[in-house]
Amino acid sequence: MAAERLLEVKDLKVHFNTPDGIVRAVDGVSFTLDRGETLGIVGESGSGKSVTCLTTLRLINLDTADVSGQVLFKGRDLLKVSKEELRHVRGKELSMIFQDPFACLHPYYRVGDQIMEAIHAHDGCGKNEAKKRVIELLGSVGIPRPDQRFADYPHQFSGGMRQRAMIAMALVHNPDVLIADEPTTALDVTVQAQILDLIERLKQDFNVGVILITHDLGVIADVAQKVMVMYAGRAIELASRDDMFAQPLHPYTWGLLESIPHVDQKGTRLIPIQGSPPSLIRVPPGCPFHPRCPHRFEPCDKDVPELVDRGGHPEACHLSIEDKRRLWSEREQLRKKVAS
Amino acid sequence: MLSLTFAAFYARMVRGNLLETLGEDYIRTARAKGLSERKVIGKHALRSSLTPVVTIFGLDFSLLLGGAILTETVFNLPGIGQLVVSAVNRNDIPVVLATTVVAALFVTTISLVVDIFYSYLDPRVRLS
Ligand SMILES: Nc1ncnc2c1ncn2[C@@H]1O[C@H](COP(=O)(O)OP(=O)(O)OP(=O)(O)O)[C@@H](O)[C@H]1O
Ligand SMILES: [Mg+2]
Numbered sequence: 001m002a003a004e005r006l007l008e009v010k011d012l013k014v015h016f017n018t019p020d021g022i023v024r025a026v027d028g029v030s031f032t033l034d035r036g037e038t039l040g041i042v043g044e045s046g047s048g049k050s051v052t053c054l055t056t057l058r059l060i061n062l063d064t065a066d067v068s069g070q071v072l073f074k075g076r077d078l079l080k081v082s083k084e085e086l087r088h089v090r091g092k093e094l095s096m097i098f099q100d101p102f103a104c105l106h107p108y109y110r111v112g113d114q115i116m117e118a119i120h121a122h123d124g125c126g127k128n129e130a131k132k133r134v135i136e137l138l139g140s141v142g143i144p145r146p147d148q149r150f151a152d153y154p155h156q157f158s159g160g161m162r163q164r165a166m167i168a169m170a171l172v173h174n175p176d177v178l179i180a181d182e183p184t185t186a187l188d189v190t191v192q193a194q195i196l197d198l199i200e201r202l203k204q205d206f207n208v209g210v211i212l213i214t215h216d217l218g219v220i221a222d223v224a225q226k227v228m229v230m231y232a233g234r235a236i237e238l239a240s241r242d243d244m245f246a247q248p249l250h251p252y253t254w255g256l257l258e259s260i261p262h263v264d265q266k267g268t269r270l271i272p273i274q275g276s277p278p279s280l281i282r283v284p285p286g287c288p289f290h291p292r293c294p295h296r297f298e299p300c301d302k303d304v305p306e307l308v309d310r311g312g313h314p315e316a317c318h319l320s321i322e323d324k325r326r327l328w329s330e331r332e333q334l335r336k337k338v339a340s
Numbered sequence: 341m342l343s344l345t346f347a348a349f350y351a352r353m354v355r356g357n358l359l360e361t362l363g364e365d366y367i368r369t370a371r372a373k374g375l376s377e378r379k380v381i382g383k384h385a386l387r388s389s390l391t392p393v394v395t396i397f398g399l400d401f402s403l404l405l406g407g408a409i410l411t412e413t414v415f416n417l418p419g420i421g422q423l424v425v426s427a428v429n430r431n432d433i434p435v436v437l438a439t440t441v442v443a444a445l446f447v448t449t450i451s452l453v454v455d456i457f458y459s460y461l462d463p464r465v466r467l468s
Binding site for chain 1: 387
């Protein structure tokens, strides 16, 4: 039985007009999300992960950006719907947890009131009932003594607690889709694990679709069913988690995998990717990754590789599938040899 | 009277602050909750934009009082400014002293009021 398709992003492009030139922050990204599924988005800093997600809720300033493509949420294009219709989706059917928990709560209002406001944005229930629900929610996301904490201001909360408060706020209306933009990056490791646990539990309890942005491939291996790898505003590889870890196809993904400690292979050496990501104002011609790619050959600096579906595993690279298999297994061998 | 010239200045300042505040992350949060644009701007953004205005108002008030001496004399308007100037001219020490004390009291009261109001606006000030 196929799960309900919640979100379908088609050829999304977001270009910012800045005094220095056009920033191609997102340049043709497509993906889908079904109910009960977690999509992980990975990529270096500045690859356009946050902008992709913010655009799905139309939270970027459209006056300074050119946006094209489609964001179909349960069939409606959120880039086209009226402001009023959009308002009814935001926070109710589609919620977002932002990257920086320190800046995302209003410093002048009580945490409880801010969450209560999220309830009242879509629900005319009474003040007492709303307050009761907020306290319940705060408790369920692991904030101790929620009835007392309700009246605190954000600066009285720790980073982990603010992130929990943000999660509580995102959940007030049991959304169908939850987008979590690096929900744990600003937090210490133990809190990280708890927050991820919490998101995982929500997914199972309420059967939501989750988009999880993270730098941590270990997290992806734990919770995601699908992975999208982004580079310079493009999706360069998209696969199920198992395919991505067993048979990654794009050299950039190889680089990412080799630069993290392997869960199952103790003692393998970490190899960082050479160079740094390109400027999004002057993206290199051809494949945006070619200046850093150890396997580049003639077409790479001329032709942009299209995203080609290789048996449910689309990726954008000029190498043939045979070469890829060979190169990846050579790299794996080499890594083991160097380690021993 | 004098306060009118200040009002225009304040309006500009609030506007400037407002535009800056609209780029804050917590404004994005307010939008993401599904609040109407009226609420986002009228409540969340305006609140933060007003705080610096209150501070500046406290400072401006003493200026306003000092300015009163000049304008009231030049335009021959009755008021505390003119009173103090004529008292100085008449060598009327008690009146000079009294007006000075009154003005000083005024300024301190206003700055107290501003401080209280400020701590009401910004909870972070309240506790530290
Ligand atoms: N409003 C804006 N105006 C101009 N450029 C922008 C704007 N917002 C983002 N960008 C640019 O778009 C690019 C992608 O940014 P984005 O925040 O999506 O990166 P990211 O993948 O989320 O990185 P990180 O992992 O650091 O969060 C960056 O180069 C950024 O400078
Ligand atoms: Mg980001």
